Amino acid sequence: MVKSRAAAVQELRERFAAGQTRPAEWRAAQLRGVLRMATEMEAEICDALHADLGKPKTEAHVHELSLIKSSCLFALKNLKKWMKPQKVPAKLMNFPSTARITPEPLGLVLVISAWNYPLLLSLDPVIGAIAAGNAVALKPSEGAPAMSSLLAELLPRFVDGTCIKVIEGGVKETTALLNHKWDKIFYTGNSRVGRVVMAAAAKHLTPVVLELGGKCPVVVDSNVDLHIAAKRIAAGKWGCNNGQACIAPDFIITTQAFAPKLLESLKKVLEKFYGKDPLLSADLSRVVNASHFGRLKGLMDEEMVSDKIVFGGHRDEQQLKIAPTIFLDVPLDSAIMKEEIFGPLLPIITVDKIHESFGLINSMAKPLAAYLFTRDSELQNQFEGAISAGGMLFNDTSIHLTNPYLPFGGVGESGTGSYHGKFSFDAFSHRKAVMNRGFAGEARARYPPYSAPRLKILKGVLEGKLGDMIQAILGFPRGK
Numbered sequence: 001m002v003k004s005r006a007a008a009v010q011e012l013r014e015r016f017a018a019g020q021t022r023p024a025e026w027r028a029a030q031l032r033g034v035l036r037m038a039t040e041m042e043a044e045i046c047d048a049l050h051a052d053l054g055k056p057k058t059e060a061h062v063h064e065l066s067l068i069k070s071s072c073l074f075a076l077k078n079l080k081k082w083m084k085p086q087k088v089p090a091k092l093m094n095f096p097s098t099a100r101i102t103p104e105p106l107g108l109v110l111v112i113s114a115w116n117y118p119l120l121l122s123l124d125p126v127i128g129a130i131a132a133g134n135a136v137a138l139k140p141s142e143g144a145p146a147m148s149s150l151l152a153e154l155l156p157r158f159v160d161g162t163c164i165k166v167i168e169g170g171v172k173e174t175t176a177l178l179n180h181k182w183d184k185i186f187y188t189g190n191s192r193v194g195r196v197v198m199a200a201a202a203k204h205l206t207p208v209v210l211e212l213g214g215k216c217p218v219v220v221d222s223n224v225d226l227h228i229a230a231k232r233i234a235a236g237k238w239g240c241n242n243g244q245a246c247i248a249p250d251f252i253i254t255t256q257a258f259a260p261k262l263l264e265s266l267k268k269v270l271e272k273f274y275g276k277d278p279l280l281s282a283d284l285s286r287v288v289n290a291s292h293f294g295r296l297k298g299l300m301d302e303e304m305v306s307d308k309i310v311f312g313g314h315r316d317e318q319q320l321k322i323a324p325t326i327f328l329d330v331p332l333d334s335a336i337m338k339e340e341i342f343g344p345l346l347p348i349i350t351v352d353k354i355h356e357s358f359g360l361i362n363s364m365a366k367p368l369a370a371y372l373f374t375r376d377s378e379l380q381n382q383f384e385g386a387i388s389a390g391g392m393l394f395n396d397t398s399i400h401l402t403n404p405y406l407p408f409g410g411v412g413e414s415g416t417g418s419y420h421g422k423f424s425f426d427a428f429s430h431r432k433a434v435m436n437r438g439f440a441g442e443a444r445a446r447y448p449p450y451s452a453p454r455l456k457i458l459k460g461v462l463e464g465k466l467g468d469m470i471q472a473i474l475g476f477p478r479g480k
Helices: 002-017 024-040 042-053 057-083 120-131 145-158 171-178 191-202 226-237 259-274 290-301 356-362 377-386 422-427 452-462 466-474
Strands: 086-088 097-105 108-112 135-139 164-166 184-188 208-211 217-220 251-255 309-311 325-328 345-351 369-373 391-394 429-437
Touching: 002 108, 002 135, 002 164, 002 171, 024 042, 024 057, 024 120, 024 145, 042 057, 042 145, 057 120, 057 422, 108 120, 108 171, 120 135, 120 145, 120 184, 120 422, 135 171, 145 164, 171 191, 184 191, 191 208, 217 226, 217 356, 226 259, 226 369, 251 259, 251 356, 259 309, 259 325, 259 345, 290 345, 345 356, 356 377, 369 377, 377 391, 422 429, 452 466
Parallel strands: 108 135, 108 184, 135 164, 184 208, 217 251, 217 369, 251 345, 325 345, 369 391
Antiparallel strands: 086 097, 097 429, 309 325
């Protein structure tokens, strides 16, 4: 296994060095292959997602398959434009010259995926790496074994397996992969492992993209359309893998006066979405495994939190299911408010005035996403200016990631780097500065022996003075 893994990495390196991944035709062919796989193998993919997460077919299509297809089509449509060198102005002091920025592939890249969206978070970065002309090693998450196995089986059937490889395994295998030298590492997961990835990359000065997470806040003003706000919060929380999403709402902040109305609306929406017994609903994903179930159970059962449950709280450990659960005014020093929840639990924190939410959010690590529901445009402007987050969305949750013209990524503890659309191409490219000069326009003043008159001309050139530039081009001062 060790030998085969090392051999796989070596083959990727050789294929890239041979220039196999650089032509636009090769890149487009691989993108079309990924698109065909997502189209032709829909049933198998949906089955794997259900096996790993109990993910409803609608979520599998809307949140994974459709986004992969859109990403492929967007890259195919724009590939030649992205690859084309970008002309930039040349300064007069460099006359005569032309200048451009040429995107070039970084080389051999490693993509380490996450279990919660095991298709999307595996293939979306790979699409960007392919479009940029790299050789790619994909390490799917062992937390989603059915999808990991399926990707290892399917991907070589649809793309060039000498340049794009799936390498399966757990912590041991991932650690071994990190010991290799890569030209870029793209990791999606938690901040603890993100630090391990970054430390391993630092040994080789390898750049990284870290797509992490955090506690994504939802601020709800009292002037909203309450029913629509409740539906959109519920869809972004429980309709996104039952809260197991890095951009899912982690907690709500609203005023003490408005909280009862919001809570009542959320209860009605959740009952309509998932019925009176959500544990029986086929539209609610299960918790990924027993370990995560135990972690969530611990958050719910903490002494200072357990009596704050105002809705839900039901669970079935055998089926790994937890019903949508809402808490009201849990202590800020409780575990549920100190760590990313990543599950179907949603605390509501109340304040006297809505602007107090700003200080509370800023007292925490910067989130991957921040949400505000309000009709007040001034409050929106203040929120945008005051809150640092990877992304921001007003009057909805989660859907900002579907816009390929927006970068998706974190800041601070929620990650570094971004991708989606052109940003994915850029994440796996080096923007090479290129200048082209002819042999005319020699400026004697730039060469030794130096002198005061030559320095005077050089200063004028550097300051953009036209007269000195002309003198320099004409070769003055002569013999001084």
